[in-house]
Amino acid sequence: MSLVGENLDLPDFYAAEFAEHKDVAAATERALMAPFQQLLEASIKAIEGGGKILFFGNGGSASDAQHIATELTVRYVTDRAPIAAIALTTDTSALTAIGNDMGFEELFARQVAALGRPGDVAVGISTSGRSRNVIRGLEAARDQGLIAAALSGGDGGQLAGLADPLLIVPSRTTARIQEMHIMLGQMLCGALEKSLGLVQGHG
Template sequence: MEDEIRAFCQTAADCFIRLGDCAPAIAEAAGVVTASLRAGGKVMFCGNGGSAADAQHLAAELEGRYLKERAPLPGMALTTNTSTLTAVGNDYGFDHIFSRQVSAHGRPGDVLVALSTSGNSANVLKAIEAAREKGVSVIGLTGAGGGKMAEVCDLCIRVPSTQTPQIQQMHIAVGHLLCGLVEDALCS
């Protein structure tokens, strides 16, 4: 059992080292988010399953704080309103649970951070489509392949793994990096 634990930790460490190759894209994403927030925009997050939890986590880091005492920043997880999710899912289909919210709340200059380990989640892709129609910038977080999201996001950060648990670990790390970089830019 201890060997399995060590192997897991080594694999995670190797992935995080390779995540450094995404530094230019992460820095660019931080610039996009910072510019949006400076201009009065908001950051919306969406994803399914573990990515939904990550969406909520990252929105909370903006609305609360990440590391610095500061004014709250407008972050919005599109995964939290169960009435909206179930009403839209029932009336329009699960593929539309995020896109309807983006259409309702998205404004030009806002940012959508779309999380999908495969890059192929239908409801996330529809949210991206709605964002583009509204003039909302789209930052995608995917696994190494990028899926369909690699073609439709303004910026797609493809973390260096094809294994869902490792992708999710790196997505939250990328999210934390974004929050830290944004705080540094806005609080300096």
């Protein structure tokens, strides 16, 4: 006897989730080519100039930051030279010290101030665009001459007018926005590998 069915119409739920995902993916593809190109070009310039890319976010977005940074420093498609990237979500000593001594809002701003250099790219990830520590991190990045970029959703929240480039996934469903964020992040990895001449192939 199936345990599914009393409270869930599984076939309907299953189909609806895929349908929404495909709709959001198609809308994202239509909307974000230009800002994605901006992010790629800024990242190429940073890496070729000896700089790096800093990623940060909260919760699922923290996981995305770590995932993308790892793809860059280790490998994405195949073995190649590393690409300099750091997720500002992994140093528990720094996170707890900053949170305790300076407040949660300063988690990323303090690390950007310590590690960022002019010409680096800071990528804040916030599905709502209203995460105060992500906003503060990007403000610190802009103040220090970094490229302050972001991945968001909905209307972009308070990242609109702050982050440039700003990649806003055209959805208000957190799960769909997160799915597009990791796709865009992995696309950035693949495009960087090819653009930097680290992986051969067309496209």
